[in-house]
Amino acid sequence: MKADESNKKLDELISKTVGRDKPQFDFDKWKQTHKEEIQIYKSQAAGGQISYPAQQYNIWRIIMKSRITKLAAAAVIIIVVLIAIHPFNGSLNGTTAAYAKVKEAVRNVPWMYISYTGYMLDETGNKKSEEDRTDTEIWYSFKSQIVIQRYYSGLITYSDYTNQEVHTYNPVSKRIVVTALPSKKLPLEANTPWSWLERNIQRMIPFGGEVTRKRGQYDGQEVEIYEIVSAVKPGMASICGRIFVDRSTSLPIAEERRYINTKTGKPQLVEKGTFDYPEHGPGDIYAIGLPRDIPTVNSLPLPSCWDIEKAYRSHRRKAPDRYIAIVTRELSILGSPISDVEVWYTDGVRFREERHHMFQPGPVGVQWREQAAEIGNTFDSILKWSQECKARGPISISIYDGNYYYNSCREDDGVWKTTKQIIEGRKLTANEFWSMCPIANMGWPEIRGYADVLQDDYARQNDLICIEELLKGWRREWIMLPRRKRYYLNPQRDYICQRLEIERVYPAPWQKDYSWLEGVDPATIPKQSSSTVEVTEFAQFQTGHWYPKKIKETSITKTVYLETNPVFPEWIFDPNNLPDKDE
Amino acid sequence: MPDKTETKLVEAAVGGDIESFGKLCRRYYAAMVAIGYSVLGDHQLAEDAAQESFARALVNLRRLKDKRRFAPWLAAICRNVAKDMVATKVRKISTKDFSQAAWNNTDESAPVIRRAIEQLPISAKELVVLRYYNGLSYEQIASVLGISQAAINGRLTRAKRKMAKYLRRNGFVENQL
Numbered sequence: 001m002k003a004d005e006s007n008k009k010l011d012e013l014i015s016k017t018v019g020r021d022k023p024q025f026d027f028d029k030w031k032q033t034h035k036e037e038i039q040i041y042k043s044q045a046a047g048g049q050i051s052y053p054a055q056q057y058n059i060w061r062i063i064m065k066s067r068i069t070k071l072a073a074a075a076v077i078i079i080v081v082l083i084a085i086h087p088f089n090g091s092l093n094g095t096t097a098a099y100a101k102v103k104e105a106v107r108n109v110p111w112m113y114i115s116y117t118g119y120m121l122d123e124t125g126n127k128k129s130e131e132d133r134t135d136t137e138i139w140y141s142f143k144s145q146i147v148i149q150r151y152y153s154g155l156i157t158y159s160d161y162t163n164q165e166v167h168t169y170n171p172v173s174k175r176i177v178v179t180a181l182p183s184k185k186l187p188l189e190a191n192t193p194w195s196w197l198e199r200n201i202q203r204m205i206p207f208g209g210e211v212t213r214k215r216g217q218y219d220g221q222e223v224e225i226y227e228i229v230s231a232v233k234p235g236m237a238s239i240c241g242r243i244f245v246d247r248s249t250s251l252p253i254a255e256e257r258r259y260i261n262t263k264t265g266k267p268q269l270v271e272k273g274t275f276d277y278p279e280h281g282p283g284d285i286y287a288i289g290l291p292r293d294i295p296t297v298n299s300l301p302l303p304s305c306w307d308i309e310k311a312y313r314s315h316r317r318k319a320p321d322r323y324i325a326i327v328t329r330e331l332s333i334l335g336s337p338i339s340d341v342e343v344w345y346t347d348g349v350r351f352r353e354e355r356h357h358m359f360q361p362g363p364v365g366v367q368w369r370e371q372a373a374e375i376g377n378t379f380d381s382i383l384k385w386s387q388e389c390k391a392r393g394p395i396s397i398s399i400y401d402g403n404y405y406y407n408s409c410r411e412d413d414g415v416w417k418t419t420k421q422i423i424e425g426r427k428l429t430a431n432e433f434w435s436m437c438p439i440a441n442m443g444w445p446e447i448r449g450y451a452d453v454l455q456d457d458y459a460r461q462n463d464l465i466c467i468e469e470l471l472k473g474w475r476r477e478w479i480m481l482p483r484r485k486r487y488y489l490n491p492q493r494d495y496i497c498q499r500l501e502i503e504r505v506y507p508a509p510w511q512k513d514y515s516w517l518e519g520v521d522p523a524t525i526p527k528q529s530s531s532t533v534e535v536t537e538f539a540q541f542q543t544g545h546w547y548p549k550k551i552k553e554t555s556i557t558k559t560v561y562l563e564t565n566p567v568f569p570e571w572i573f574d575p576n577n578l579p580d581k582d583e
Numbered sequence: 584m585p586d587k588t589e590t591k592l593v594e595a596a597v598g599g600d601i602e603s604f605g606k607l608c609r610r611y612y613a614a615m616v617a618i619g620y621s622v623l624g625d626h627q628l629a630e631d632a633a634q635e636s637f638a639r640a641l642v643n644l645r646r647l648k649d650k651r652r653f654a655p656w657l658a659a660i661c662r663n664v665a666k667d668m669v670a671t672k673v674r675k676i677s678t679k680d681f682s683q684a685a686w687n688n689t690d691e692s693a694p695v696i697r698r699a700i701e702q703l704p705i706s707a708k709e710l711v712v713l714r715y716y717n718g719l720s721y722e723q724i725a726s727v728l729g730i731s732q733a734a735i736n737g738r739l740t741r742a743k744r745k746m747a748k749y750l751r752r753n754g755f756v757e758n759q760l
Contacts, residue, residue, distance in 0.1 A: 010743055010750075013692060014711065018712065023613055023630060033634075215615070
């Protein structure tokens, strides 16, 4: 007799209490949600050696799948969305009552206003200077399809998704530029606040960490506190974020984030946000506090400067993994002698950079006549010349082997000196080498400040897009006058900056306060000047991607020679073969 | 002991036949959910734990040394996954969770029965849940736990004695048991 048959009544009681139907398992559905494991499994079966992801990752996936934590995740996503940092994986299906409650609460508010304040902390935990503040205000109206952002710097964007326009106030140029929004959808192509959040979570990568929920108080209010603590990743700040949800309304009322320096264990950046739900929001950009007589430029139907820069940067990053690039600089004097040559070898994570200066101090013409025959004017001849180190002037050769950086340098005295240093942190990538490569910098120079899309006659006549950047002057060891930069981008040729005009202006309408020049001898203030850089010839990679072939500047012309299918001699990346004396 | 068919399925799965692995998953899903439930006290989380344990098992399948012990190995993975879920504070697992789980039963005696299960040692609780949660047979339980049916019988008897003792202390009379 089996033991559990000896007391059938107890069996019945237990079965009745805990028993339930057998759960059904859908293997096909499971396969859809575990593609990564299946890929690893298949690779193993085929003899591959892919390692299994860290356990934390899997637990994180469970966290995001669990119904009780979906609500927590939904709330925490607000943290993530607003700072666009540290996304994590998962999905929200909105099926639970708790999640639906918060979703409904937020869906029904006419406006959501969020005020953020952020500050950096020094090693002792004190606030750093005001310059490090990151205060931001954001208004959302999901019903009116409007998003307004005002940053501490003074930059304001008013995005009207119904009319497909964005009005941007540039605090340096002090003007409003009207441009087009790229699509008829709210950010992240969603139409409601919660689908917007859901889209965010879907694009997030697993980051690891813990989500907990507890009851508590915030400013005397009963709240649910959701806390997310990210996993510690080498080289990245750890995040501790908390969001406070009003228990009576199910609306988030505040949140705070601390970014912890994983080396010191101390917070280095603190950000706090408070949420409000007003009945009415700003009707236009002027309602944020701008005078109505501010100049407005209509650049429709061009997209916003942000969107153009996004495309610009993406083209800048398109780079071959392996290449040899040579850039020569020819002087704009009789005979156009080459003054120096840069050579870049890149092979994945290894690179070699060389700079060859042609001339020793003294008359250039004589030296050039001697060298012209040696260097030639083809890729092969210049490469051979550089490998033989035939330049008369200084030569510098650097190698990065993935861990160490080596440099061998020959100065005017003709003596080679070699140094070696460790490059800390992660390995550099081919894309990063490309971003340092002169071709990338010449074709797509960095746009660093606040810029406006501002079509002028030159841009219109040449089918280019003009972006104007106004920069304030500054004084350090030297004086930099205020500058106006106009970048003329060619959208037909991968947004290459076909023409760059730089004006150094004094006095400048966009910097009327000249207290930074107090005490300076007026004779030492640089004169106003202007310069132009223009791409006069283009070429294409084998992939069809464009790059600048010849660039004309005021006193020099740069020529690019590029080989994207190179055969590297092994010694090229061998630090033991760096020259230590002339052959 | 597993039958020859199961061993063949395991060998085929190790060899790269994912559909064989699927058959094994289907065979042990209810048992894994029960094991997860005995730790987590939540059916949804228990299903998550079972599915996650399949994922871990799949990528570690080649580490399984004894192909005849697939089910106990899978059960051990599932236990660890469930414990990890508790440890990572996915949800505070407590007797309160177990006793307040949303079961359909509305009998007044149900809360006391649930507490009687909850007070059992972990291994005994797991056994009771395996037996009564989805109504697994002794044979199925033996396969999952890797022990004989006689051993299961003995452990289950002892577990139920403890439960009966607890129930008597909490107002149950003899003829109810």
